Amino acid sequence: DADVTQTPRNRITKTGKRIMLECSQTKGHDRMYWYRQDPGLGLRLIYYSFDVKDINKGEISDGYSVSRQAQAKFSLSLESAIPNQTALYFCATSDFSSGGYNEQFFGPGTRLTVL
């Protein structure tokens, strides 16, 4: 979905390097998420943000940090990359509704390889 973009789409880096993955959205949603997916497995939540001033750890936040620079931008950083962080990373957005659960819209993913 072009409304949620991720850069870069592919990245190969070395152990110990700092890496930043960026996510931008034009959907006007207030909620943004970062997930990682390992081969053959489901997605796991790393961090999520309900608005610019709200950042929350997800299931697997160790080794990662995030920055919500604006409503439309949410960046994921690996301060010192390690090989087991090799995975497919997805950004997602959703809108707030008091009525219940909301659909999440996913970006195309960033394939990260740490050598």
Added chain:
Amino acid sequence: LAKTTQPISMDSYEGQEVNITCSHNNIATNDYITWYQQFPSQGPRFIIQGYKTKVTNEVASLFIPADRKSSTLSLPRVSLSDTAVYYCLVGGLRAGNMLTFGGGTRLMVKP
């Protein structure tokens, strides 16, 4: 967050109806049931969501029994392009709109 259990894989043929059942025994009162579809190297895509009984849209139907401890995603007349992984998730306001993806069901549609 409620844990879900669904078959690891299923095979079907073009034109058949496919039903994928998901168990969620500890679903909470506020939880909704949502299904996502994922093609290789793409992000998941929302298919359908429901709270109880039956929900139908242009893509699928979702059947939820009264006790809500399970749900069935029904895909009518599948085609080769429906080959994908299907995830069943439960969650709601209490979970803060967080999603927990299990392993999903890998559906293979054969000609």
